[in-house]
Amino acid sequence: MSGGSFVAYYRVSTKRQGASGLGLEAQQEAVRGYVNGRAWKLVEEVIEVESGKRSDRPKLAEALRLCRLQKATLVIAKLDRLARNVAFVSTLMESGADFVAVDFPQANRLTVHILAAVAEHEAAAISQRTSAALRQAKARGVKLGGDRGHLSLVAAQGHAASLMSRRAKASARAADLRPIVTEIRMSGAITLQAIADALNARGIPAARGGRWSSAQVRRLETERCLGS
Template identity: 70%
Template sequence: MAQGRFVAYYRVSTARQGRSGLGLEAQQDAVRGYLNGGSWSLVAEVVEIESGKRSDRPKLAEALKLCRLHGATLIIAKLDRLARNVAFVSTLMESGVEFTAVDFPQANRLTVHILAAVAEHEARMISERTKAALKAAKARGTKLGRAKGEGNTMTDAYRAKAVEVVKAKADDRASLLSGTIGEIKASGAVSLRDIATALNERGIPTARGGTWSAVQVQRVLARQG
């Protein structure tokens, strides 16, 4: 049975299909049938009206943003409507959003496994090329290895990089919340506690999946400038 939050993404190829519901209703029925039972909530349903040949999909971007905002899973009715589009797969992978296809629920894990296999193969090839290059360099008399103290320098560099990654994620989350917090302020919420309450009422989790407090809101606002 389905568990958690979901954002449904539907695609119809023409404006006529979008107006008539041709194809759209079948996708909606499939998604709702899949979600029937269990503990779940459908945060939003987003409809894209476009040609399958196009790679720019503004509604897909909107759906992925909602998934990231609510910590939700993107759900689609038919895998073939999206998987054959390289731009979609690339966008989805870069977003870090989990997805489920009603007609092939295992596709999420399968896709990850395939990507992992490709990455593993590439890493092995790089390793083999590196070893061959080092062997050739050693044969030429090139001195290999790090200079004294270089190991600590590299460790510090990696540590600094890790801090940058964490900061970038926090900044991205703050930017993602800016529009929502702006709407909450415009509705009359003034205090940090009021904003936190409004975020919780909208079902928007914190970066760690918890509920909001005034302190957490203050940190996000500080990051927003």
């Protein structure tokens, strides 16, 4: 696209982040740099302070409305700011607005639907695995829940259950990523940083969100070894 009008949509997850600008400046810098590097006009910037799990985002509705009014394209910094669940992506698709993601400009309506479906499936699978891990812990005699008469014991048991849950999530995610990393390696990526770059290029968020680094790939490889 050689030119056109754009409406930027930024999302931060909490009210504190919204007030402090935490995470917002990075999104603005990415979008403004992308737009100003081309013959495009940024007509409006909309900021949403919302949870990523909700689909009823009033500021997004406002941004889409502006896109329709201005005949503009919605521009976002990161694809995972939008592609979290199928219902939400369907709303975007039904709006008729075009969009572009700075970190994944090749994405189209079909790829976003696919990414959203995969993300929703992964979230459901992790939830099921976590519940199964907690049931197994309970079957082994680990008491889950409060016991004010033995606070130190409860704290230790709670820590153990929490650690088990985190490990189960990490192992599940490593298993889900194994075929993708294998495919990346077969394509010629040898170093940890090369794998991280490939994961970022595919729009796959790291364990705690954000972009992959070589250290995160190293931890992923460790999880894969432990889980194999």
